[in-house]
Amino acid sequence: MSAQEELFHAFLIKYAEIGIKGKNRYLFEDALIRQIRFALRGAEGDFSVRKEMGRIYVEAKSGFDYDEVVERLSRVFGISGICPMMQFECKDFEDIRARVLEYARKVYPEGNYSFKVQTKRADKKFPMDSNEINAALGEALLEAYPTTRVNVYGPDVFFYVEVRERVNLYSKIIPGPGGMPVGTSGKAMLLLSGGIDSPVAGYMTAKRGVKVDAVYFHAPPYTSERAKQKVVDLAALVSRYGGPMELHVINFTDIQLYIYDQCPHEELTIIMRRYMMRIAEAIAEETGALALVTGESIGQVASQTLPSLACTGEVCHMPVIRPVIGFDKQEIVDIALKINTFETSIQPFEDCCTIFVAKHPVIKPNRKVIRRSEEKLAEKIDEMVKKAIETREVLSVSP
């Protein structure tokens, strides 16, 4: 056991935004607790996650791996800070004094810092009030560690002491991911490809508390089993943040070939994307999702120019959320690296769909022209779309 596991047995979870949601607050807190429990599933050790007087505590009930727990908690949306805490019983001030000195010695062994003690006395039966405790602890620290100094305006270290049934002592706040707990903002359907952008878009949507399911368009033999596996792997990585996810795999080959046969080649991509949006929307409606999510970013490729976005967007009635719309590629890559999807996204399983990408695709599609081209599909396309939706494969994905 390392020093950290020895010292800290519990974590105080700080949450910013959800604290201000009035009467709905408990819904948010319950969702956060649920997500924390989910994140800790499979971690070494047993934990209790509970709410107590407007706070959420994670307590280790057995041996555990400190770094693992912090890493997992820092993926839970809604958490603004993770405070590793020392928790102890106390009979009197002497207990508190001894433990605070022990804590300071172990956590800040170098001793050269300014500090402030901030006490909250929730247990009003305790004989000293907050100010008295602050003063007495400050004095004890200065005496024990003469190289430290008090600074009440801008200290290097805040020692937070909460006197409740037990005493909570912490000084470090590890930043959480922010956002809102997943499950508090409804559900959306992500169009997930094997690329870099769509997993990031899914992550960013989940960050705002939205449960994200996904749809993937598979086109065998033009896309391989490996390409599909890669998308499943990406969904699993996103679900580390967003929780368990349903992945709808659509066999898109027949539709793609039919479009290829009937429509002008420079319009293939746009028309294909319009059908992807329609299919995604139908599945969203069927499964109770309220919006679509894509990884589109204006101008990144021919099918993502503003005229192209207008043209693909017009086929849906639901809102289309495009979280990375204003990001440059590098900004998206930075997030992909942070959430660990980048390595998977760049695996080189060649996507033979390039056959369906014209060498010179339209970059300013005219909606009227595209609609007219789509009329050439009238004979069979509705039946094909229906079949694709009905025969889809639904995979349950979790980390």
Added chain:
Amino acid sequence: METMEVYLDNSATTRVFESVRDIVVKTMTEDFGNPSSLHKKGVEAERYVKEAAAEVAGTLKADSSEIIFTSGGTESNNMAIIGAFRANRRRGDHIVTSTIEHPSVYNVFDYLEKEGAQAEYIPVDKNGRIDQEALLAAVNEKTVLVSVMYVNNEIGSVNPIGEIGAAIKKKNPTALFHVDAIQAYGKYRINPKKEQIDLLSVSGHKIHGPKGIGFLYVKKGTKLAPVIFGGGQQKGMRSGTHNVPGIAGMGEAAKEIYRGHEEKRKAMYRLKALFVELVGKLPGTRINGLEGEDSAPHIISVSFEGIRSEVLLHALEEKGVYVSSGSACSSNHPAVSGTLKGIGVKRELLDSTLRFSLSVFTTEEEIRYSVKVLGELLPALCRYTRK
């Protein structure tokens, strides 16, 4: 037509013989000792190792003491090339190979170049055989090692190893001759002494043995430096606890593959000829390399005009037929096949080439089914190209 499963990727790996499976299970569950242990369990396990060594040595008309078991073809090639170079560096720093070797040879050459070796790469003719004149011109008194593959893994071309061995030794008797026989062992009767081979690499899983096992034949008296160090097993040449299940499986596979060898070869050649004949009738197809007995009995490289190999591969997969695009080992990275380029396959066909590889399990029904499926798929796939 009913879908049937046809595995035509036997140059990538093979299904193990049942007798191999049995001996692997037995040495994992019953006779699981460590040959280095002093007790009975150890002695029992050692017997498997000795028998396997004798078995594989026998197939090469060699002595058991000339066999070093490794983790497979890649390790054998590494051990042979690095070990020979380091042990003989005093005599020279020149090493020679061909332009169409497997990555486990050419990447080792690459590595040794960084260690100061003078590496030379000899081109091949349009049939994938090394240019012997150029090879001989390259060998000089500083040459410590020549490494030439027996059968090419992508197109099945066969080098006249005996002729090459004799010619090298005539020019520089001290130059070591290493042969990567990973695609040849089990398909050809190899006699290292006659063919003047000093080092020969073999892999188990290409001949219906387990993965993770292979061996290097090292001719008695050959100076070789070990590349793996540890407990001194295998006379210090390859430390590490003997992989007894692998070794026993390797021995069994060698025994089985060389039992009735001539008939097995003939059967494969017959199926190959049938495949070539039937595929040849399909429009837009082209066989790469030599046909008939001038090439290996199990490898057929076919280019399909106007079709992306990967698409065809996956379309075949849907029909139960498993093949490779180019070479399985080089298809993980985007660089197109060195061998196909080396033999002058047209640029537009490089990405339109599949490798079909047979084994002793392949049947005529499977061949006919596969070609029939190809015939059905090609017209549809030809229609969809990038415009």
